[in-house]
Amino acid sequence: MSYRILLSLLILTVMVPSSVSFAATAPTYAKDVQPILVDRCVSCHGPEKQKGDLRLDSVEAILKGGKNGPVLVAGNPGKSTIYSLTVLPKGDDDIMPAKGDPLTQKQLDTIRDWITDGAKFEGIVNKGPEVAAPTGPVHLGPSHIDELASKLNKPDATVVKALADQGAIIVPISDKKTALDVDLSHLTRPFDDSHAQLLERIAPNIFWLDLHGLAVNDSTISVVGKCKNLLRLHIDKTKVSSTGLAALKDSKSLTYLNLVGTEVDDAGLVHLMKLTKLESLYVMNSKVTSAGINKLQAALPKIKIVSGITGISPSTPSAEVEERKKKKKE
């Protein structure tokens, strides 16, 4: 290949992202749409609540839709409930967000134009290495995440790509793209040591980690102990038991932990007693009993434990338990 061809190839590669990917004015997902969802929707459609069985915090989840099916029809805002529910008149029973002010006209236009333009998800990490650093600002998580993340180095792009190639959804949640939301729950092959090793290489950058439903066990869970900045962890429906939870005993930043459907019992909760930042713990369908819950509640007074066991702890949020029950019946 001649030097000239090589050179023009090089120039093309460098230019493609800025010149081709976005139509002149069409909003982009990473820069324009995602911040709106994070700011106004994810509190009810994210890791903590899944109203209408819908999550809007990852590409995969958005494409999956809610209890009534798809919420996004590319090219057709009118048929996309992710948009059509937001333009309902203020006060309408079905308007989204279900609480607070409606979206602003500018936000509505942004979502509409993005859908009209084909609802593209460019700028998202799992589309290849160059998107590992999206071009626009990514104002996602709360500002304390930005603060923590500002001291970190960027995650190794080859690791991010290797994980993304296997179905991981990795989205930056801080200004400088050093803090990551890592969702491995849709891996294309079973979770094993190789995944754990990749995670270890970006451990400081992992702020949110979703491993639910994976073959993570008491041995591979040890990688989570190396994620010193971890704020949220989903290990529901994994093979992790009380023994494995020892790996979390120094996860001092952890605020949210989901252990639903695991074999974890009261002995496992003992490993959590020093996690003073822990705010929410989900233990439905585990082996945990009211005795273990009460002990943890005493050690961590402000923690909210959702157990599905009724009438045990004064701070059991019964509304949420009721909601879960309702969901099960549906």
Ligand code: HEC
């Ligand atoms: C305060 C909580 C709350 C917020 C914030 C919120 N939603 Fe919802 N959302 C709900 C509830 C509750 C339902 C379920 C309604 C039902 O099933 O009757 C729902 C359902 C939906 C559905 C229908 C899912 C389905 O398949 O039935 C869509 C689409 C939706 N929301 C979009 C959004 C968007 C977009 C935002 C942000 C602009 C948002 N929501 C913000 C509470 C919320």
